[in-house]
Amino acid sequence: MFSNKTQLRKRTPENGTDRETFLSLLVDEYLHSTVYDAKCQVLANLANFAYDPINYQYIRDVGVLDIFLHVIKNESSLQLLHFAVAGICNLCCDPLNAEYIITHSGLKPLTALLSLNHNDIIADTITTLMYLHNNQTQSEITTSEVIQQIQDLQKSNDKRLVNLATIYLQDVCKANENL
Template identity: 35%
Template sequence: MWKKDCDRFEYLQTLVTEFQDTDSDEAKEQVLANLANFAYDPKNTEHLRQLQVADLFLDMLTEDNDNFVEFGIGGLCNLSMDPECRDLILQSDAIPLVTNCLSSPREETVLSAISTLMNLSTPLSRPRISDVAILECMLRFSLCESPRLRNLAHVFLQDCCSEEQVIQAQQGMAGQTQTALGIPLPKD
């Protein structure tokens, strides 16, 4: 068992090194996609935490390459399910970076961003996650044609916000067009 665990760490370390050493965007995308997938398996969480992969994923959220952003937020979403990783991500002041992903034209990126915000929700972080701009964005998503986006927005509003907050956000949006605070709806 120990040998397999050691091999797993070395393999993940090789991926991180490959990402850092290559100049090829295509190779970086492949490595990021692999790391994001490995972040889904709890057996890899400790190794990914040791390798500071959450920071790598966070760095990708500010890239111009939409694939980097999509794989970065997907990996962050997977890691944020672990309480220790969640706390590390919150300490990195990730909420604004994750929130920026809500304006992505890619539905997968937006879905991962919403899920990540839900995973990052703690009693201390909830006031930032249930900010009025985010609530208004979720209210707009809840009217979206995409069933996945619409349903996830409803879950966010139920799980991360009080009924009073939702009502206040709805009242604040009354009479507005379906764009608010610079967060456009993703393309369906």
């Protein structure tokens, strides 16, 4: 359920930590942790906060989006990639977040995730690319390589991927042809 600031204040104990401070503490924990499982848990928690629009400004302010982008650009762990792209997918429907992802070179690493053998990552990636599709991004997300990967996904055993691939080809690629 989505929150508003009044609900957040009611749910925060009188001496409790506010949302922005809590997210900042999670960011610090992620950045300073050397334990892989701890990093995974914190990144999963950050991705969960990304579902609620009330958190978008806090997420931008404390650098969560930067962490997600760093992970998709630099990490090879499927688990970390899964949490990062899930967080990006949750955030990218907001125009400010979408613009941030685009201007901070997020498209190329996102399209690279299509080649992974992880259905959840691929599903979140396709969904994200559909949200990020506009006149500015069309050439990067409708390259022949991306289209071929999406066409290959139409043959997947995962119905979710088949449906997302079909929608992508119908909506994103057809929109590109009409421009």
